[in-house]
Amino acid sequence: MKQIWVISKRELQSFFDSLTAYIMLIAFLGFSGLFTWLYGSDIFFVKQASLQAFFGVAYWTLFFFIPALTMRQFAEENKTGTIELLLTRPVNDWQVVIGKFLATLLLIVIALAFTIPYYITVANLGNIDHGATITGYLGLILISASYVSIGIFTSSISNNQIVGFLLALAIGILFHFLFSFLAQGAGGIFSDVLYYLSISTHFESISRGVIDSKDIIFFFSIIFIGLVSTEAVLQKNRS
Amino acid sequence: MDIVVENLTKIYGTQRAVDNISFRVNTGEVLGFLGPNGAGKTTTMKAITTYLYPNEGDVKVGEFSILKQPEEIKKRIGYLPESNPLYQEMPIIDYLEFVANLQGIEKSRIRERILEMVKLCGLEGEKHKKIAELSKGYKQRVGLAQALIHDPEVLILDEPTSGLDPNQIVEIRELIKNIGREKTVILSSHILAEVEATCDRILIINKGKIVADGTAESLRKHAQGKEIVKVGVDVEGQDVSTDDIFAKLQSIQTVEMVDIVHREENTFDVQSKEGASSLKAIFRMCVSNGWTLTELSPVETKLEDVFRELTIK
Numbered sequence: 001m002k003q004i005w006v007i008s009k010r011e012l013q014s015f016f017d018s019l020t021a022y023i024m025l026i027a028f029l030g031f032s033g034l035f036t037w038l039y040g041s042d043i044f045f046v047k048q049a050s051l052q053a054f055f056g057v058a059y060w061t062l063f064f065f066i067p068a069l070t071m072r073q074f075a076e077e078n079k080t081g082t083i084e085l086l087l088t089r090p091v092n093d094w095q096v097v098i099g100k101f102l103a104t105l106l107l108i109v110i111a112l113a114f115t116i117p118y119y120i121t122v123a124n125l126g127n128i129d130h131g132a133t134i135t136g137y138l139g140l141i142l143i144s145a146s147y148v149s150i151g152i153f154t155s156s157i158s159n160n161q162i163v164g165f166l167l168a169l170a171i172g173i174l175f176h177f178l179f180s181f182l183a184q185g186a187g188g189i190f191s192d193v194l195y196y197l198s199i200s201t202h203f204e205s206i207s208r209g210v211i212d213s214k215d216i217i218f219f220f221s222i223i224f225i226g227l228v229s230t231e232a233v234l235q236k237n238r239s
Numbered sequence: 240m241d242i243v244v245e246n247l248t249k250i251y252g253t254q255r256a257v258d259n260i261s262f263r264v265n266t267g268e269v270l271g272f273l274g275p276n277g278a279g280k281t282t283t284m285k286a287i288t289t290y291l292y293p294n295e296g297d298v299k300v301g302e303f304s305i306l307k308q309p310e311e312i313k314k315r316i317g318y319l320p321e322s323n324p325l326y327q328e329m330p331i332i333d334y335l336e337f338v339a340n341l342q343g344i345e346k347s348r349i350r351e352r353i354l355e356m357v358k359l360c361g362l363e364g365e366k367h368k369k370i371a372e373l374s375k376g377y378k379q380r381v382g383l384a385q386a387l388i389h390d391p392e393v394l395i396l397d398e399p400t401s402g403l404d405p406n407q408i409v410e411i412r413e414l415i416k417n418i419g420r421e422k423t424v425i426l427s428s429h430i431l432a433e434v435e436a437t438c439d440r441i442l443i444i445n446k447g448k449i450v451a452d453g454t455a456e457s458l459r460k461h462a463q464g465k466e467i468v469k470v471g472v473d474v475e476g477q478d479v480s481t482d483d484i485f486a487k488l489q490s491i492q493t494v495e496m497v498d499i500v501h502r503e504e505n506t507f508d509v510q511s512k513e514g515a516s517s518l519k520a521i522f523r524m525c526v527s528n529g530w531t532l533t534e535l536s537p538v539e540t541k542l543e544d545v546f547r548e549l550t551i552k
Contacts, residue, residue, distance in 0.1 A: 014329070238291055
């Protein structure tokens, strides 16, 4: 546990040292702020005391930002060879993978924490559905964790950050909207399977305030598969 | 802590990078790992550090096996990889602190250890810089500092002086020699003089196999086999030609072959027969003829020649 934290801390530090963290925070808050308060179907346009508008924007911005955060996590270490020094320390592959995963997730949680003033403001404007808002945040964290896990995996398979980024985006697109798009055209059981694989299906139900075990299982499966695959790649590179 | 490599084999595709090699390094010994590029030095070292999984065989560091107790080995080993990979964006002190934490050094001792390493590796003037801002020589020192910070019992150094200037090379060699007194050290190089200067024992590896193992001295002797001496003779004004001296040398029983090096100076290379020495006979021959010996020195085979002979096949 201590080793995981040592690795996470360094990763988080490197996000801030390289300015990535600041750019991500500013861009995320800028986008979500703009579309929540000022432009498009914002809160004043919808005239409801709800953070649905914010969740909709965050859903898309995180989809783009997370691959940009995760792309260097293993690719850079593979390229410079620091991975070799890291794995010959008294840590195992799992501690490294989870340490990196948690660092990125923590940065996202920090970004989301900065939007709590939105929540407080809207709560003062009218009767907000507290339950749905909290589960909305929970949904964003689960989606983020899924994308971080996918991004870390794609970063591990090569030593090129761009490959990691594009591949994470490509896999993300499948879950983000391609599956649900295809589901509309497909029929029968095929359609049901595709709907289940679509992240948007699960996010919609969670952000409405419904926490269903099948949604939770879905997100945890993606996270688990992503992390297991990453560990498998690390093992393969050493044999 | 002894290192015992047992029947280690590592195959990349169809190539046997390391082919069934076995050797042992004892505590307090500095072993030099020599070989041409691609001979399998780095692969062997990576297997010892637990980074690479071998196809066959095992390595034991002390009582621990790389297959069964890699975590125990990792705690006791210090490793400087060939390319000296470092987190470029980190300041030196932060990096060393990160390493110290991962190596499980007690919180209270970390600061003290970092300062010791900074001092030992001569990084005092640079300690507040980021690693990316350092010259290659200083980066190499950071590489050594990270390998030494947890006071490991075993040190694996892959080409520790590559890219350094001659002054830095001497400093790093001294450092390794000092460290090597108490620890088990394996260092690889393809600079022969370096290995000769720092190592107690030399292992030459070629195409994944060990082709020689011994001290620099014994390797030279082994390659040489027969005694070769350089002989210089001053005839003290007598009317004797170089060819006469040549004939006399040739007539000594233990001499197999004589070469004239310089006619004017009367110098010769004299090779003795297998296992025999002609030194005394040459001296007596000169005395009985009333000549003076101006030179009588053994010709040593250079380590370069040994290396070439063993690895060029």
